[in-house]
Amino acid sequence: MIPAMPASAAAAARPRQAARAVLWLGRVAVMGTVTALILIAGVWASWGTAQHVLLTKGREQGTVEVTRCGGGSCSGPYSPLSAGSQARERVVLADSVAVAKGRTYSVVVKPGGDEAVRSGPAGVLYAWVPLGGALLLASVVVAGGLRRTRAAWVMAGSGVALLTAAFFAV
Template identity: 55%
Template sequence: MGLVALLLVVAGAWASWGDAQHVLLSQGREHGTLVVTGCSAEVCTGRFDPEGPGPVRRDLTVERSVAVRSDGTYPVVVKPDSRELVRTGLGGGLHAWLPLGGALLLAALVVGGGLRLPRLAWSAAGLGGLLLVGTFLTV
């Protein structure tokens, strides 16, 4: 049961790291503001206005999610060697760690029910729940 709980948390952290690394380690990457003008089923596009002396671009996309709405303006960072953007700031950072929050909630069930460690289970559930609620309130 301990291995299952550990696997859940590691899988949640791994799923989160894909976007969270660009939010946390954004120094040296191209930052700017995205004004979303339209969204398809999977991505949203718009006008990217970089911080600094770069030209305005319209060929960059951001993943469509609850964190991005049409006609919204968002601070973003460009993923290296791609045309993809990741939302930054508190809302973007919490949204990037959302899979970890869900994994902590699932692991809490395994820890509490399978390992019979209620304090650790409540701690994991509380941390996962705070992450989920914090994301909901900031996005």
Template identity: 60%
Template structure:
């Protein structure tokens, strides 16, 4: 049961890290502002205005679930080598860690039910729930 709980947590961290690394390790990456112009089924697009002297670009995309509404200006960082951006504010950071929050909740069930470590399970569940609720209210 311990290995199942560990596997859940590692998988949650790994799933989150793909996006979270751009938010947490944003130093040296291209920062700017994305103005949401329109949304499709999964992504929203809009013009990107970088900080500094770089030229503005069009057609940059962001996940629809994190784009607030048409016309919103979001602080973002560009994923290197792509036309995809990630939100860099608190809401973006919490959204990036959502898979870990879900993994914490699932691992809490395994820890409490399988390992009979109720206090650890409650702490794990509270951490996962706080992360999910924080992302919900921040977005």
């Protein structure tokens, strides 16, 4: 009777399998951590603006007509729409591609200042743009590091859909 594998070869294969298992577990742990950090950073970056747009109860809501842009911001007079909101001569919006001089935008004023963020569907989508970028970046890590291509495609599709919707909304 001829053995299928000599005893010395079988004993040498066990440490290789153990080493592969440890390397696989290490790769999954590291890439899972990197993915989680990327997504947390995307939510964190988005939440600074999104909280004002999504949680509008008790916040000042109104419109601003942009009269001046320069130095990374646009400003104009604020007309209140919500109860308890006061008219202001000037509120500041972040200057972006989505803000143009001479146009009127619905806004929510951040508490304790004269800084405002866009509200409505365009403001909500624009606030979550950093999360869309994080989803795209994390999809590459999930596909390459975790080798979960379906999950990566879902993440990438979600990121592209969010960024595209924000582009067309603003």
